[in-house]
Amino acid sequence: MTAPQVLAGRGLTFQYQGAQSPLFSDLDIHVQRGEIIAVLGPSGVGKSSLLRVLGGLQAPARGEVTLDGEPLLAPHPRVAIAFQDPSLLPWLTLEKNVAFGLDFKRQPRRDKAERAALVDEALREVGLSDFRRAYPSELSGGMSQRAALARCLARRPEVLLLDEPFGALDEVTRREMQALLLQIVADYDTAALLITHDIDEALAVADRIVLLGGAPASAIGQWDVRVAQPRADAIEELGQMRIEILQALRGAVRRPRKDIQTCALTASLAVAC
Amino acid sequence: MTAATQVVSSALGSATSRSLDAGLKRAALGSLGVGLLFVGWWLVTDYSAAQGSFLARFSLARTMSALAGLLADSSFWNHVGVSLQRVAVGLGLATLVGAPLGVAVGLSKTLEAATTPAFQLLRMISPLSWMPIAVMAFGVGDRPVYFLLAFAAVWPIVLNTAAGVRGLDRRYLQLASSLAATRWETVRRVVAPGIVAHVLTGVRLSIGVSWIILVPCEMLGVTAGLGYFILDARDRLAYPELMATIIVIGALGYMLDGAARGLQNRWARQN
Ligand SMILES: Nc1ncnc2c1ncn2[C@@H]1O[C@H](COP(=O)(O)OP(=O)(O)O)[C@@H](O)[C@H]1O
Numbered sequence: 001m002t003a004p005q006v007l008a009g010r011g012l013t014f015q016y017q018g019a020q021s022p023l024f025s026d027l028d029i030h031v032q033r034g035e036i037i038a039v040l041g042p043s044g045v046g047k048s049s050l051l052r053v054l055g056g057l058q059a060p061a062r063g064e065v066t067l068d069g070e071p072l073l074a075p076h077p078r079v080a081i082a083f084q085d086p087s088l089l090p091w092l093t094l095e096k097n098v099a100f101g102l103d104f105k106r107q108p109r110r111d112k113a114e115r116a117a118l119v120d121e122a123l124r125e126v127g128l129s130d131f132r133r134a135y136p137s138e139l140s141g142g143m144s145q146r147a148a149l150a151r152c153l154a155r156r157p158e159v160l161l162l163d164e165p166f167g168a169l170d171e172v173t174r175r176e177m178q179a180l181l182l183q184i185v186a187d188y189d190t191a192a193l194l195i196t197h198d199i200d201e202a203l204a205v206a207d208r209i210v211l212l213g214g215a216p217a218s219a220i221g222q223w224d225v226r227v228a229q230p231r232a233d234a235i236e237e238l239g240q241m242r243i244e245i246l247q248a249l250r251g252a253v254r255r256p257r258k259d260i261q262t263c264a265l266t267a268s269l270a271v272a273c
Numbered sequence: 274m275t276a277a278t279q280v281v282s283s284a285l286g287s288a289t290s291r292s293l294d295a296g297l298k299r300a301a302l303g304s305l306g307v308g309l310l311f312v313g314w315w316l317v318t319d320y321s322a323a324q325g326s327f328l329a330r331f332s333l334a335r336t337m338s339a340l341a342g343l344l345a346d347s348s349f350w351n352h353v354g355v356s357l358q359r360v361a362v363g364l365g366l367a368t369l370v371g372a373p374l375g376v377a378v379g380l381s382k383t384l385e386a387a388t389t390p391a392f393q394l395l396r397m398i399s400p401l402s403w404m405p406i407a408v409m410a411f412g413v414g415d416r417p418v419y420f421l422l423a424f425a426a427v428w429p430i431v432l433n434t435a436a437g438v439r440g441l442d443r444r445y446l447q448l449a450s451s452l453a454a455t456r457w458e459t460v461r462r463v464v465a466p467g468i469v470a471h472v473l474t475g476v477r478l479s480i481g482v483s484w485i486i487l488v489p490c491e492m493l494g495v496t497a498g499l500g501y502f503i504l505d506a507r508d509r510l511a512y513p514e515l516m517a518t519i520i521v522i523g524a525l526g527y528m529l530d531g532a533a534r535g536l537q538n539r540w541a542r543q544n
């Protein structure tokens with residue numbers, strides 16, 4: 001049996017209400033168990049929107065998202081999403097924030113002791129055990145991001161959807177968190193989709209890199225990173241790929257600029273008429 | 274201000290002592306204003322009014338001695354207690370009805386569109402207009418008073434709660450749905466704690482409204498309470514007592530509002 005596609009989006013087209021054109025169209029993306037997919041793309045291309053569609057928070061105009069082959073029409077308890085913004089609830093302590101949702105009706109049944117153990121472990125994994133009674137307003141940006149990650153991890157999800165989760169972290173902590181992500185994916189056979197704007201982060205953790213670009217956006221490039229972890233010594237092998245991705249990314253960023261030029265041209269013609 | 278004096282003044286006082294000074298200044302000015310109110314009263318009723326004249330009946334000096342007498346009288350405290358209890362019941366009913374109604378209106382655009390004009394219309398009718406109907410419907414006694422107080426107090430709570438729900442951070446709602454929360458879980462775990470500050474604002478406004486309409490409400494068909502006591506004082510021609518009761522009503526209202534504000538600030542500081 002080939003590795004099952006845990007979460008897959010096929011022919012996804014998505015458009016915001018009131019928008020002129022689709023944000024992305026005919027996009028195919030999938031992630032398998034034990035695999036990390038990095039989604040790269042210029043800012044504003046629709047990465048966060050794609051994540052929400054894959055998580056069942058927003059419905060695509062066309063195409064479908066499936067979880068283990070079953071259509072996914074609403075957020076699923078087996079899928080955890082870490083948003084670009086930590087979204088911690090200000091009236092709960094860190095501990096209660098991490099536990100938030102564990103006792104929801106649609107989540108797997110767990111008794112109080114089990115929930116406490118999961119929260120403890122998640123806090124330990126992100127290194128925030130000492131801050132369990134702190135309120136979100138007392139945490140730094142990086143700590144908040146780690147807390148949001150802990151809230152996802154506590155649920156032991158089969159699919160992790162992460163929207164630039166390490167963006168606000170310093171270099172050292174970022175490396176630690178990347179290592180933690182690799183550890184979790186390996187330990188629990190999780191499928192992880194990581195949105196990032198950092199090529200080096202993608203090269204450091206991903207098994208596959210998907211580059212989004214164009215308007216409407218689609219996957220304009222895909223790279224399999226067949227380099228074993230840890231990758232610290234594989235700089236040379238990764239260097240070539242890095243250049244390729246950078247070139248493709250530059251092309252992707254340049255494209256909208258052309259659009260703007262055409263717009264300006266049409267506008268001046270309209271005035272001339 | 275020159276740079277030199279700025280340096281001196283910031284060296285002299287830390288930020289906290291400066292804000293303390295500002296607070297003291299405000300309190301002093303406030304006391305001065307209240308003091309002037311009493312001086313004006315004294316000028317009109319004691320200083321310039323002739324002995325035995327109409328104005329002299331409301332003399333400040335006689336009011337103060339009547340006030341001392343009332344405060345020492347347990348039956349007067351009984352009237353105070355009855356009035357406070359009525360406001361509490363009215364407010365409780367208004368919150369019980371108003372907060373869930375506000376949540377529903379805040380969550381549903383359809384419901385909001387359907388109810389806003391009706392609420393604005395009802396809100397602008399003085400609750401006292403319903404008094405005859407309330408008495409017919411509920412009979413004489415406490416029940417029409419509860420009804421009128423609740424009816425007056427419910428609108429600020431409904432409107433503020435709905436505004437709180439609409440102003441709720443969308444990211445919190447998105448978080449709840451990403452965790453596959455049911456509608457009820459979203460309301461209980463995200464919406465309710467997220468709007469407490471707004472509900473408290475509504476409750477505070479409602480306390481003010483209730484206290485203001487309490488006195489006229491108590492002038493009809495009840496035999497206790499501060500409103501009743503004012504009419505009773507009039508019938509007994511006990512004008513100093515009447516004025517003393519008015520002072521008590523003002524002071525109690527001021528304290529109730531202060532307590533509500535304190536509650537609100539405490540919640541705000543916690544978050
Ligand atoms: N809720 C929304 N309603 C309408 N437009 C949106 C909404 N969220 C994002 N957009 C628009 O969609 C585009 C892509 O946004 P986003 O998915 O956040 O991109 P990225 O994460 O790649 O930076 C942006 O132009 C943004 O303005």
Ligand SMILES: [Mg+2]
Nearest residue numbers: 047048049084
């Ligand atoms: Mg984004």
